[in-house]
Amino acid sequence: MPPLAEDASPQPVPPWLDGFLDAHLDELVAFRRRLHAHPEVSWAEVETTAAVIDRLRVAGLSPSQLPESTGLVCDLATGTASSFEAPSDGRPVVALRADLDALAMEDEKDVAYRSTLPGVAHACGHDVHTTVVLGAALALAEAVKEGELTGAFRFIFEPAEEALPGGAPSVIDAGALGGVSSMLGVHCDPKIDVGQVALRTGPITSAADMARITILGPGGHTARPELTVNLLAVLGQVLSQVPERMAKAAAPAEVLVVFGSTHGGDAPNVIPTRATATATIRTPDVEAWEHAAELLDQATRAVVEPTGATLEFAYRKGVPPSVNAAAPTRSLRRAAASVVGEHNTVEAQHSRGGDSFAWYARQVPASYARLGTFNPASGAPRPDIHSGAFDVDERSIGIGVRLLVGAALAERDRLASG
Structure with a gap:
């Protein structure tokens, strides 16, 4: 110093x-x-x-x-x-x-x-x-x-x-x-x-918030994924694309989205009707924290909605x-x-x-x-x-x-x- x-x-x-x-x-x-x-x-x-x-x-x-x-x-x-x-x-x-x-x-x-x-x-x-x-x-x-x-x-x-x-x-x-x-x-x-x-x-x-992302679809047989919405594939896109989209949307502020848990399906031959992921959202920027829920919702919908799946989004403020x-x-x-x-x-x-x-x-x-x-x-x-x-x-x-x-x-x- x-x-x-x-x-x-x-x-x-x-x-x-x-x-x-x-x-x-x-x-x-x-x-x-x-x-x-x-x-x-x-x-x-x-x-x-x-x-x-x-x-x-x-x-x-x-x-x-x-x-x-x-x-x-x-x-x-x-x-x-x-x-x-x-x-x-x-x-x-x-x-x-x-x-x-x-x-x-x-x-x-x-x-x-x-x-x-x-x-x-x-x-x-x-x-x-x-x-x-x-x-x-x-x-x-x-x-x-x-x-x-x-x-x-x-x-x-x-x-x-x-x-x-x-x-x-x-x-x-x-x-x-x-x-x-x-x-x-x-x-x-x-x-x-x-x-x-x-x-x-x-x-x-940093601020430390939590989010739960739930995606829904009709489900189906893994032999015919083209006839339904493959929720696990969509979940993979959420995991890989949402953090980067969020970072770009919040720039120049630093916002870090890290997924810590996922769940979707129980049988190897069934495309599930529900899949979930939870994440933490962290930022040192007060203004970015105040808008983080809205930005994450937008980033997630931009990934999920074009696939035909529907989205349930829950966000919990933690600490600033x-x-x-x-x-x-x-x-x-x-x-x-x-x-x-x-x-x-x-x-x-x-x-x-x-x-x-x-x-x-x-x-x-x-x-x-x-x-x-x-x-x-x-x-x-x-x-x-x-x-x-x-x-x-x-x-x-x-x-x-x-x-x-x-x-x-x-x-x-x-x-x-x-």
Whole structure:
């Protein structure tokens, strides 16, 4: 990345933060391992929600569970009676966001904190995200209590990030962005070494939608395909031609259509009356995402209708692209320069994966950082997220807490200066 500009000098790490982590880092690592061993899937994060609420209450805070689901919100010095309200005096609020849920997959690691629940695993780092935001909340709360800090902060622990369209719409509908002027977060990234932070202004993740294409015909005998509509041949044309047509229609924006499942027929001598295909649609471009359903419908009909088959088209919006705003990204960079050094603050690559953080970024200036979690000295293969072998170097927890606290303070100062 280019050097820091004069107006983006490193954000000093406050001495009280080092003291907090000296006293509490082992506790945070243990908390993360507790979550890792007891994962819960989307909308079922009951014990995870309770564990976070209990620890925040021990610190003297007053967290509130979301009205109709798992997940929680907690305020610090906002002056509101509820975490679902805006401060009456208009003071700016900096929000930190974590996600709570795990994935429906096996944990294949041989570690003491391996998942105790078959078929469920924290393979995307949400246990780390939750622990980092919890640690930041506890550190900031202690500093406010000791009179070492002023400012207003909100901590959002989102349920169901892995479900479509994520838990963020429920958080927003509950009013948790009321008065929020800026939002920050982190995401584990095993492609980056522990001790590094990756940042990016602009799209950092893609939109991720789903489509189901069903084509219908009269069916028939495979001995006489010329007398009917050969749906499997039509399906083959859909698979091979629709992605290219979609890409051309959306140009110059990048839109990627990838088919993940197909089904048509059950007998080798019967041309079926129905064939289906499902696909994901991904793009970093907000405008292309807003028109993607219409463009895909048109591209599919252009292939199917000349064959005599009929089409049923179903499209499900997932999440929009997550677009990091410049100002909060600059605050993250200022914090990273102090926490890991400018030489370890690197440019984040755009990901075609989706993240429900995008919903917040459409409402308020927001940015999330990629937190390096891989130890290159371990000798182990570098895992990917959503893999059964995924784990993190737990030094990343302290780094993440320092990063978010520093960036939150930088955002507080920026917003206070007008």
